[in-house]
Amino acid sequence: MRLTAVVFVFLFVMGFIDSNDTLSVVAQEIARPTDVIKTQQPVIVKLFGAGVGNLDSYGTGILVSPEGHVLTVWNHLISTGFLTAVTFDGRRFPVDVVGTSKDHDAALLKLKTEPGEVFPFVDLKKSIDPEVGTSIYAFSNMFRVAAGNEPVSVVHGVLAAKVPLEATQGRWVFPMTTPVWLIDAITNNSGATGGLVTDLQGVPIGLIGREIRHASSRTWVNYAVPLTTLSPVVESLRSGKSVPSEAKQASADVVMLSDQQLTSRFGLTMLPSVVERTPAFVDDVVRGSVAQKAGLQRSDLIVLVNDTVITSVTDFQQQLAAFRPGQRVSLTINRDQELKLMELRIP
Amino acid sequence: MRLARSRGCPADHRKGQAVNRCYRETAGEYEVDNMAGNKRSHVRGSSGGSCKYVTLATLLWSLLLAGHVSAQQSVAEREAARVETIRRITPSVVCVMAPNGEGGGSGVLISADGYAISNYHVTSGSGSFMKCGLSNGKLYDSVIVGIDPTGDVALIQLQGRTDFEFAQPGDSDQVRVGDEVMALGNPFLLASDFSPTVTFGIVSGIHRYQYPANTFLEYTDCIQIDASINPGNSGGPLFDIQGRWIGINGRASFEKRGRVNSGAAYAISVNQVQLFIESLKSGLIVDHGVTEFTVETVEGEVIVSQVSELSEAWRRGLRPGAQIISFAGRVVTSANDFQNIVGIFPEGTRLALTWRDKAGQHEATIRLRPLHAFQKAPTLPEERKDGPKPDGHPESPEEEQGGPTAPEPLPDALTKLFVERDGFCNFYFNELQQKRLLDPLRSRVASMGNYQAGWKISFAASGGETPLTGELTVGPAAAGLKLNGAPYLQNSNEPDASEEPSQLPGFLTSMIQLKRLLAGQNGGFTEQLAMGRTLHLPLRKPVDILVTREGARTCRWYFSEGSELPVAVDVEYGQAIDEARLILDDWADRGGIVFPGRIGVISGEKEELTWLTVGEVSSK
Numbered sequence: 001m002r003l004t005a006v007v008f009v010f011l012f013v014m015g016f017i018d019s020n021d022t023l024s025v026v027a028q029e030i031a032r033p034t035d036v037i038k039t040q041q042p043v044i045v046k047l048f049g050a051g052v053g054n055l056d057s058y059g060t061g062i063l064v065s066p067e068g069h070v071l072t073v074w075n076h077l078i079s080t081g082f083l084t085a086v087t088f089d090g091r092r093f094p095v096d097v098v099g100t101s102k103d104h105d106a107a108l109l110k111l112k113t114e115p116g117e118v119f120p121f122v123d124l125k126k127s128i129d130p131e132v133g134t135s136i137y138a139f140s141n142m143f144r145v146a147a148g149n150e151p152v153s154v155v156h157g158v159l160a161a162k163v164p165l166e167a168t169q170g171r172w173v174f175p176m177t178t179p180v181w182l183i184d185a186i187t188n189n190s191g192a193t194g195g196l197v198t199d200l201q202g203v204p205i206g207l208i209g210r211e212i213r214h215a216s217s218r219t220w221v222n223y224a225v226p227l228t229t230l231s232p233v234v235e236s237l238r239s240g241k242s243v244p245s246e247a248k249q250a251s252a253d254v255v256m257l258s259d260q261q262l263t264s265r266f267g268l269t270m271l272p273s274v275v276e277r278t279p280a281f282v283d284d285v286v287r288g289s290v291a292q293k294a295g296l297q298r299s300d301l302i303v304l305v306n307d308t309v310i311t312s313v314t315d316f317q318q319q320l321a322a323f324r325p326g327q328r329v330s331l332t333i334n335r336d337q338e339l340k341l342m343e344l345r346i347p
Numbered sequence: 348m349r350l351a352r353s354r355g356c357p358a359d360h361r362k363g364q365a366v367n368r369c370y371r372e373t374a375g376e377y378e379v380d381n382m383a384g385n386k387r388s389h390v391r392g393s394s395g396g397s398c399k400y401v402t403l404a405t406l407l408w409s410l411l412l413a414g415h416v417s418a419q420q421s422v423a424e425r426e427a428a429r430v431e432t433i434r435r436i437t438p439s440v441v442c443v444m445a446p447n448g449e450g451g452g453s454g455v456l457i458s459a460d461g462y463a464i465s466n467y468h469v470t471s472g473s474g475s476f477m478k479c480g481l482s483n484g485k486l487y488d489s490v491i492v493g494i495d496p497t498g499d500v501a502l503i504q505l506q507g508r509t510d511f512e513f514a515q516p517g518d519s520d521q522v523r524v525g526d527e528v529m530a531l532g533n534p535f536l537l538a539s540d541f542s543p544t545v546t547f548g549i550v551s552g553i554h555r556y557q558y559p560a561n562t563f564l565e566y567t568d569c570i571q572i573d574a575s576i577n578p579g580n581s582g583g584p585l586f587d588i589q590g591r592w593i594g595i596n597g598r599a600s601f602e603k604r605g606r607v608n609s610g611a612a613y614a615i616s617v618n619q620v621q622l623f624i625e626s627l628k629s630g631l632i633v634d635h636g637v638t639e640f641t642v643e644t645v646e647g648e649v650i651v652s653q654v655s656e657l658s659e660a661w662r663r664g665l666r667p668g669a670q671i672i673s674f675a676g677r678v679v680t681s682a683n684d685f686q687n688i689v690g691i692f693p694e695g696t697r698l699a700l701t702w703r704d705k706a707g708q709h710e711a712t713i714r715l716r717p718l719h720a721f722q723k724a725p726t727l728p729e730e731r732k733d734g735p736k737p738d739g740h741p742e743s744p745e746e747e748q749g750g751p752t753a754p755e756p757l758p759d760a761l762t763k764l765f766v767e768r769d770g771f772c773n774f775y776f777n778e779l780q781q782k783r784l785l786d787p788l789r790s791r792v793a794s795m796g797n798y799q800a801g802w803k804i805s806f807a808a809s810g811g812e813t814p815l816t817g818e819l820t821v822g823p824a825a826a827g828l829k830l831n832g833a834p835y836l837q838n839s840n841e842p843d844a845s846e847e848p849s850q851l852p853g854f855l856t857s858m859i860q861l862k863r864l865l866a867g868q869n870g871g872f873t874e875q876l877a878m879g880r881t882l883h884l885p886l887r888k889p890v891d892i893l894v895t896r897e898g899a900r901t902c903r904w905y906f907s908e909g910s911e912l913p914v915a916v917d918v919e920y921g922q923a924i925d926e927a928r929l930i931l932d933d934w935a936d937r938g939g940i941v942f943p944g945r946i947g948v949i950s951g952e953k954e955e956l957t958w959l960t961v962g963e964v965s966s967k
Contacts, residue, residue: 033525033549090647090681137525143600143611144570145555148644148681153551154524155573155610185573188608190602212602304781 003043015121036202037137037339041118041151042088043195045070045111046141047082047095049077055060056275060194061085061109062207063121064234068093068111071124071234072194073225074100075210078107079259079272081282085111087119090149099237100260103175105210107228108237122196124234127204127227134159137226138187140195140208152195157185157222159205165223166215170274174212181206181224188212197224255315265347266320267291273313278314282333294331294344304332320346393918403851406458414609432590433545438512440531440543441465442480443489443582445473445502446757453532453543453583454479454503455592456513461487461505462628463522464620465582466570466597467494470501472729475765475773476757479505480541488757490764493627496725497635497718498621498690499564499597501582502627505759514584517591522570526550530574530596530612532583542582548574556683556690557598559614559703559726563719565635567690569613571595572606576612593617602626619691624878626693630776632724633879634694636715642671644682651702659924663711664952665702672701672708694784695903697884711954712884714926771876780877784893787911792865792941799823802858803938805864805962815850815959821862826855842900844921851948851957853927856920860902861915861931865941866912872897883915885909885928885949885956890914910934912941925950938964 047059061072070085072078093111100107107197111119139154146152161182167174180223181199187208195208206224211247214221262268267289271281285291302310305319306329323329323346331342389592438552441454441463446717452469456462463479467948470477470491494501505511505875528550530594531543538544557851559565572585576599585594594614602609626633639658642649649671654661671679674688692698694717701710768774801822808815813831820827828835830848837846847853863871878892883905890905893913900920912934918927933944946959 021842030764033527034523037525090644093864143609145557145611147550147556147683150681150683151524151552151553153571153611154549155551158547184606188602189609189611 005275017162027197033203034199034202035136037139037154040139040196040202041197042135042153044139045087046144046152047077047083047085047194049082055110056190057188058141058144060139060192060196061225062194062196063087063119064108064124065121066118067130067237068113068117068119068235069098069121070095070109070111071109071207072228073207073210074102074105074107075193076272076274077193078109079269083109085109088113088151095259097127097263098259099240101233101237102232102258104225104230104234105175106207106225106237108234116313121202122227124204124227124231127231128199129162129226129228130159130199130203130205131254132159132161134186134205135200135202136183136197136205137198137202138183138185138192140187140189140192140193142187142192142195144191144312154278155187155251156184157187160184160301162226165210165221167221167223168215169210171214172216172274174210176225176229176282178229179226180209181226183224185222187222187224198200209254210325211280231285256314257321258317262317262320265290268296270313278313280310280313282321288344290347295340295342296331296333299335300340301334302331303334304330306330370954381803420907422857428532429529429588432586432588433528433531436529436531436584436586436592436884437516439514440482440583441505442533442536442538442541442543442966443469443473444478444480446476446478446755447694448478451533451536451814452579452581454595455531455582455584455595456505456511457592459623460509461489461507461511462492463489463503463505463623463626464571464584464595465501465503466595467496467499467501468597468967469582470503471724475767476761477503479503479902481511481520482540482542484540484542486541486932487760490761492776493631493633493771495627495631495633495693495891496721497559497563497565498615498619498623498633499566500595500615500623500627504623504764508763514586514592515590516617516621517587517589517593519570519593519776520617522550522553522593524553526552527588528570528572528574528593529586529588530572530580530583530614532574532580532585532766533595534575534579536579546575546954548572551611554684555613556685556687561723563597564727566598566613567617568619568687569598569615569755572596572612572614573610574612575608580612581796582950585786595620616691621878622696623801624691628776629780630771630773630778630878631876631878632721632772632881634720635690635718636692636696637718637729638689638713639716642679642682642685644856647680649682650686659713659822660700660711662925662952663700663713663954665711666704666710666780669702672703674698676701684790689715693879693881695878696881699884716787724772748833773778780891781893784877784891785907787948788864788913789867791911792867800966802862802942803967804846804942806946806955806963808959810958812947813850815957817959819855819858821858826859828855840881841898842920844924847927850950852925852950853918853920854929854948856900856916857902857916857929859928860895860900860918861916862895863897864902864904878903880904885913888914895916919959930956937961939966940964 040191045061047061050057056074059077061070064071068149087094095109098110099106138155139152139155142153159181162179165174165180188211191207193210197206198204204227206226209223212221268288268291269284271278271283282296282298284297284298284301302316309320310316325346327346329344331344333340379624385921404942434683439456442464443454444451447722453463454463459463475491477489479487486509489503489505492502492504512904517721527562528548532548534544551573555569555571576596583596585591585596587593596614597639599612600609623633640654640660641652643652654665677688679685694715697712699712764775766774771777785927804819806817818829826837837850839859842856847855873894874896876894880889881889888907890907895902895905903917905915907914913931914928928949930947931943935944942964944961948957
């Protein structure tokens, strides 16, 4: 026992000199699980929004700044809008989308708060990439078991591998090419997306990923995106910079407006494109936007852009991208089984 | 095809991950395989140290190795302790099957005489009798004793031995998120020799509330775990790492994977089970309770939204808009909290309530009212019944060839242990408990005089604002009282609440009922039943309950450990009025009968206790 203590002191010193890994190994003998878990739960928020089809209307996010920035996965929950976040103390906040990174499948949100409000948060700069085999905790709003001020669920497991992930959700293909953590714990559950993975000391490691299947085995993949990868992404999104794309060539092939551009420029939110041919339904229109001025309303189905038939949300996003600011475009929409013609000025 | 999802982590054997899990998915069927973990050194030294630190690094490296050895020892010790704990707790785990060996789930022995707890959704498919297998490989005939359908709990009794090894309960209120736990049971009915499967995990959440989804099964204040729980685990015990029984595994969040483990399972807390055990032992269909008011969470406060004007809570002064502070001694911070507290108690339990309104803080006790009042064991939808078959587990070859065999006729020794009666699960066990409570009372009373005769009793009370002196007469059909000179007469057939003295409401009716209880031959009660155990308020001691009914009058007689005679009684004798609540103290032979020397009467908005000192007693 005494020897262990001596070794710990030496290793503690060495940890500063050199390797964080060795430090954490010994510290595992010391931290009490109950205490570690208690300190982590306040940085998790429960997200509630709109479900689409059989996709859930709830998820998870991690507070990453004292001002209330929340990191989560950029899934249908974010795209549909109307998001509410519930913090550990049961308070509910409306949420703004600060920015998204398609390449990292990440979204940065911000709680709409009174100025000066301070939240507990995960310091992403302190996130680590430990060895495969490290024991972990995974915190999430899975199955919406915890309501209001109740602490989120925590499960235990092991980092099983760090590998590039080939996975899909319907037609959607997981975009990240850099490695992600595979976890030996069931984190691929309703609402767990956007949860936090830490080591047994509570040091941040990963963001729990989507409910997706492995491309070849078709098994549900329990994975987390390394926070060391996401940390600079969050920095960029917070400062308003765009996130450099890892797949420029691929995206150069097809020019299309992102969901975010549609919202910020046109004031238009479309039904999230969860399947390949998601019909181009308008989900929301921002008051005073060009979309509203054109006369668009929630639940309108876009049928034609000029004379081109629109077959899906993606199709619509591609068509709109072809016009220059200031151009006028005619839109034909179907509203309550009636076709209407309107004019949209490209902002 | 197989996807290996994990690799060993020797640095963390203490967390139980030495065993890898591999999932094999074939055409919608799932199996869970176990493989030995690969042992590989996890700790790596700092290989990239700068030159000037080489000497220091070498020194530290050697120390690090020493540290690793010591860490490994502690891992080995933990593992040995865990293995020993599992060996110790295994004999208490039960494999519960229908008489023909079909279906099945798990259970846990709680006493040497064979009482075992399981899930209601496990036993409900078996009928009144079942076969139970233990880890010694033997099968035992078993009988249903009592059920708690709402709480999804059933009590059965294994027959044939009085020296069963049983589980030691822990205190589930002390369970913390992150605690290591072990679930034992019969997932997929894997073991033909009934040796239970052990799965390991941590506590993922406490005080969880799980709605009654399409059924009446409601999991309140339960323990959420990430240990694998699969069909067949239901009814089996959850143990903490020291081997203390802390819950009954009964439910899991099943979704896209089908009905197999998803990492979110729920155990009924052992503390809730303990609150029901004595009621279950009484052969009852035990009901849960409801309050006669509702609450909602408003900006972090729990606010009363509605109160029934006929309720006890209303009479104690609770009104809509009041803020609930605590209930049953627990602080309430959300409507879910409140639901969690209500849900763990049997119907009829009296609980302390604290609330705040404009006038300040108030305290009162209120009784929970029946939630469902089942007259018969309720049926569950097919998909809620447990059993491995719907999940694609391969059938055993015998079953494939011959189908389920017809059950053998049950021996008489077993069938006599079941008595069917409306409103009861198994009336045999209620009679057993009635006998336990009433035999000592009967033999104590029998040695004394004539309880059929009329009683004359004088008493006095000096503690209150006005001193009381009374002369009580109790006859076979009525009771009369002269209290400070004012006369009162209460009819025994159709009592009239307005005939009771305002200083001692319900006192006359209670005395008529007491005379009936002591007179014997069921006292002319229309119904009599043992009801289980509760914590009596304000006595604050555990008491066994005997309920008697006569017309609209319901008495709850409370017997404490070692007392032949009731220590208290609550008498309901009318709608929308307070029950009479009496404490019966200092029983002794007085004037030819056994009678209390002191009677405490609880009454009024503040539930004040007035002690009556009994003077002369005569019986003629």
